[in-house]
Amino acid sequence: MSVIDTEGKQYFSNSIYFADLFNFLLYDGRPVIDPKNLKELDTTQIAIPYGNGARIPVQKYRNLLKLWNAYMDDTAVYVMLGAELQGKTHYAMPVKKGLYDMLGYARQVDEARRSYRQKDKEGDLYVDGDILKIRLTSDEFLSGFRKGDKLIPIITATVLLSDKEWKGPRDLYDMLDVKDDTLLRFIPNYPINLIEPAKMSDSDFEKFNTELGLAMKVLKYQKAGAVEVIKATNHEMIGRETAVFLNRVAKLDLVFDEKEDQVDMCKAMEDYRKKSEVTGAITILRRRGASDDSIITEVMETFSVTKEYVLAILKEQAA
Numbered sequence: 001m002s003v004i005d006t007e008g009k010q011y012f013s014n015s016i017y018f019a020d021l022f023n024f025l026l027y028d029g030r031p032v033i034d035p036k037n038l039k040e041l042d043t044t045q046i047a048i049p050y051g052n053g054a055r056i057p058v059q060k061y062r063n064l065l066k067l068w069n070a071y072m073d074d075t076a077v078y079v080m081l082g083a084e085l086q087g088k089t090h091y092a093m094p095v096k097k098g099l100y101d102m103l104g105y106a107r108q109v110d111e112a113r114r115s116y117r118q119k120d121k122e123g124d125l126y127v128d129g130d131i132l133k134i135r136l137t138s139d140e141f142l143s144g145f146r147k148g149d150k151l152i153p154i155i156t157a158t159v160l161l162s163d164k165e166w167k168g169p170r171d172l173y174d175m176l177d178v179k180d181d182t183l184l185r186f187i188p189n190y191p192i193n194l195i196e197p198a199k200m201s202d203s204d205f206e207k208f209n210t211e212l213g214l215a216m217k218v219l220k221y222q223k224a225g226a227v228e229v230i231k232a233t234n235h236e237m238i239g240r241e242t243a244v245f246l247n248r249v250a251k252l253d254l255v256f257d258e259k260e261d262q263v264d265m266c267k268a269m270e271d272y273r274k275k276s277e278v279t280g281a282i283t284i285l286r287r288r289g290a291s292d293d294s295i296i297t298e299v300m301e302t303f304s305v306t307k308e309y310v311l312a313i314l315k316e317q318a319a
Helices: 003-012 015-027 093-122 138-143 212-231 241-247 265-287 292-303 307-318
Strands: 038-040 044-047 058-061 066-074 075-086 156-161 193-195 235-238 262-264
Touching: 003 015, 003 075, 003 241, 015 038, 015 066, 015 075, 015 156, 015 193, 015 212, 066 292, 075 093, 138 235, 212 241, 235 241, 241 262, 262 265, 265 292, 292 307
Parallel strands: 075 156, 156 193
Antiparallel strands: 038 066, 044 058, 066 075, 235 262
16 A cells, blocks of 8 residues: 555545545635534445456445535535545546446445335335325336435545646546547546646645645645745644654655654754764764774764664664
8 A cells, every 4th residue: 555545544534634625625715614524434335347247346445435414505415525645647537536426326326225125124115194105116116216316416536645747637538539529518528626736826725724735835845845835834833643644745754753743844854854964974984894882972972962862773774
């Protein structure tokens, strides 16, 4: 499993950052989606392959899927929100996104069909009065879905966790070699909802309401200097989750205590630089045939560090 899969999923599993991501995508940053109204869903989807004699269902796994329960105009609204995290361009993302969404709708239809069968077994077939009967008509029985049934909408975001631009197709039409507009009228298109830090402006980063905006900005400018970006945004102290996420996804190689709730990113960078210098000096002294005792003494004097500090690095090198 890649760093993007593990660290990205870990970070966005936090409903605070997940909600901020979709508030940016759907509402231009307005905090419409409340993290408290998000519920984790099973990310497993079942695909039934057709053709070539295939009989075995294939499991597909989304990165993240949550149910948003909201109230709009005094009406309960349910929306499934899915996120696909990418470290690189996925050249078949419109198909992947369309497949996941359709599998999600197919699952809802199947759950409706099974619920009616369960009612049939229990004998609960009718309701009193003039209310519509539960028994399915012959047409409804064909699909197991009643005329008045509605599906929960599914919205999938594709998030490129990189400083690179998305080089692949942005909808299904980009993947087709069809120039005839008449034909395209009869071919459904599947656009992706792309969040791409490299193409975001500095004003876009300000639309986030959490440290996710800072994380996206660092991803964009990581080669130019992550700490400089952090200083410029007055976010020298950031939360542990964001620090760990950036350290591994943006490969910042910062040194800090991952048990602390807040991380001083500037100090973490300085600690990394000092550790790199000490490690380099130890390597040179080893090549010269110096003993561990002489290495410890010389490094302590040169870099003004403790004996325990040098011993810890020596232990890391020996591992």
